[in-house]
Amino acid sequence: MLKFTIEKKLEGTLARAGEIETKNGVIKTPAFVVVGTKATVKALTAEQIRSLDAQVVLANTYHLYLQPGPEIVEKAGGFPKFMDWHGPTMTDSGGFQAFSLGAAFGKAVSKVAAADAAKEETDEEYQSDMPDERLAKVTDEGVTFKSHLDGSKHLFTPESSMEVQWKLGADMIFAFDECTSPTAPYEYQKKSLARTYEWAKRSLARHEELDTEKKQSLFGVVQGGRHQDLREEAARTIGALDFDGFGIGGSFTKDDIGTAVSWVNKLLPEDKPRHLLGIGEPSDLFDAVEAGCDLFDCIAPTRMARHGTVHTTTGRLNMKNAQYVDQFIPLDEGCTCYTCQHHTRAYIAHLFRAEEMTAATLASIHNLHFILRLVENIRESILNDTFHQYKKDFLAKYYK
RNA sequence: GCGUCGGUGGUAGAGUGGUCAAUUACAUCUGACUGUAAAUCAGACGCCUUCGGGCUACGUAGGUUCAAAUCCUACCCGGCGCA
Numbered sequence: 483m484l485k486f487t488i489e490k491k492l493e494g495t496l497a498r499a500g501e502i503e504t505k506n507g508v509i510k511t512p513a514f515v516v517v518g519t520k521a522t523v524k525a526l527t528a529e530q531i532r533s534l535d536a537q538v539v540l541a542n543t544y545h546l547y548l549q550p551g552p553e554i555v556e557k558a559g560g561f562p563k564f565m566d567w568h569g570p571t572m573t574d575s576g577g578f579q580a581f582s583l584g585a586a587f588g589k590a591v592s593k594v595a596a597a598d599a600a601k602e603e604t605d606e607e608y609q610s611d612m613p614d615e616r617l618a619k620v621t622d623e624g625v626t627f628k629s630h631l632d633g634s635k636h637l638f639t640p641e642s643s644m645e646v647q648w649k650l651g652a653d654m655i656f657a658f659d660e661c662t663s664p665t666a667p668y669e670y671q672k673k674s675l676a677r678t679y680e681w682a683k684r685s686l687a688r689h690e691e692l693d694t695e696k697k698q699s700l701f702g703v704v705q706g707g708r709h710q711d712l713r714e715e716a717a718r719t720i721g722a723l724d725f726d727g728f729g730i731g732g733s734f735t736k737d738d739i740g741t742a743v744s745w746v747n748k749l750l751p752e753d754k755p756r757h758l759l760g761i762g763e764p765s766d767l768f769d770a771v772e773a774g775c776d777l778f779d780c781i782a783p784t785r786m787a788r789h790g791t792v793h794t795t796t797g798r799l800n801m802k803n804a805q806y807v808d809q810f811i812p813l814d815e816g817c818t819c820y821t822c823q824h825h826t827r828a829y830i831a832h833l834f835r836a837e838e839m840t841a842a843t844l845a846s847i848h849n850l851h852f853i854l855r856l857v858e859n860i861r862e863s864i865l866n867d868t869f870h871q872y873k874k875d876f877l878a879k880y881y882k
Numbered sequence: 883g884c885g886u887c888g889g890u891g892g893u894a895g896a897g898u899g900g901u902c903a904a905u906u907a908c909a910u911c912u913g914a915c916u917g918u919a920a921a922u923c924a925g926a927c928g929c930c931u932u933c934g935g936g937c938u939a940c941g942u943a944g945g946u947u948c949a950a951a952u953c954c955u956a957c958c959c960g961g962c963g964c965a
Contacts, residue, residue: 519917542918574917590914780917784918788921803912804911
């Protein structure tokens with residue numbers, strides 16, 4: 483069971499700093515949740531995750547269901563024990579894969595789209611653009627999947643997602659939802675929202691049957707795309723259900739994350755934590771905290787690290803660029819992460835060019851450190867009333 | 883010395899008379915990445931350009947042809963075989 487306390491609210495905004503107590507430790511919020519999809523944070527050992535002072539690790543139901551399978555994870559004592567992580571944990575429900583393996587499969591759509599790419603299609607366009615080779619299809623019952631690993635067919639329902647997440651054993655789990663595409667027509671999003679609401683109730687019901695001792699906390703997921711009426715409807719209806727916290731999911735445009743999230747957070751119960759699903763760019767984190775979010779998870783720091791992009795206080799660097807091969811300075815001057823304490827840009831650039839695995843490890847350590855410390859600093863700035871100045875200064879340097 | 887095979891863009895290696903500035907891979911350069919289908923993907927990659935095109939290129943020099951990286955001759959260089 484979850485205990486959430488708000489220490490401080492930032493006047494004139496929806497931002498708050500607080501603490502979530504789980505049976506595996508306290509999470510100081512706002513907090514960035516590290517993504518460990520397959521019960522591993524890619525390229526990092528559990529010891530390295532601890533060294534980063536990460537607070538929470540999130541794994542994914544879809545991936546662990548397919549491999550190694552929920553029974554193995556259950557036998558291992560749950561995914562946290564399986565991967566030797568002792569702190570608080572979450573699992574995502576598999577709902578996001580309805581989007582990434584469905585409407586988005588093989589296409590260039592991102593759930594956070596540039597404004598011009600987020601144009602809603604007509605129903606006809608949407609249907610005809612739906613990729614034939616997609617691996618997921620949504621029905622009222624649930625989502626049918628073809629495994630991306632071997633093509634085998636599977637069905638996820640709200641009930642089965644709860645069952646798998648029960649076996650995976652995280653402290654906090656998510657209701658099964660449909661993440662819609664930013665190009666989906668309004669009518670589709672409205673229909674999808676009604677379905678996600680039904681799924682929320684089914685998730686709750688199955689969760690209550692399974693978890694009689696209240697070991698896991700269940701978060702409901704608010705969808706609604708970029709529409710104020712849908713977002714508000716979702717916040718009211720999902721918010722009225724007996725969840726322990728809330729996830730905010732779905733698609734946004736780059737510019738309206740803060741706006742859309744504040745529509746929701748104005749209506750969600752104030753005394754329960756809010757997790758913004760899958761957001762993790764610096765500017766988005768500021769906006770989302772200001773709009774009242776307490777938790778974030780994002781694959782961006784680790785994926786970008788593996789692909790050679792690192793965060794610095796003065797913006798992103800692509801370490802594969804020629805200019806870094808002979809720069810014998812840290813990735814980011816003044817950074818206290820392991821990578822910056824021990825290695826130079828030239829060395830990291832060399833490792834990427836040589837395709838050495840440690841390139842991914844060292845860059846992941848740096849990027850996670852950067853984002854984790856950023857969110858910690860945001861928290862501090864709420865507590866000592868310097869949020870607005872900190873935001874302004876940070877963004878001015880980062881997006882110079 | 884004789885014979886034989888071969889010399890193609892940064893590298894390897896296709897092409898063997900027109901559709902070739904030349905397949906492909908690698909390298910190089912650049913970009914993207916937001917609940918991980920991702921150690922991935924995309925673009926550029928002879929020179930110039932008013933983006934229509936122009937120019938120079940397939941060892942070197944000639945030649946045949948309307949047209950040559952592709953055919954012929956000589957030379958240079960390399961592998962292999964025989965002396």
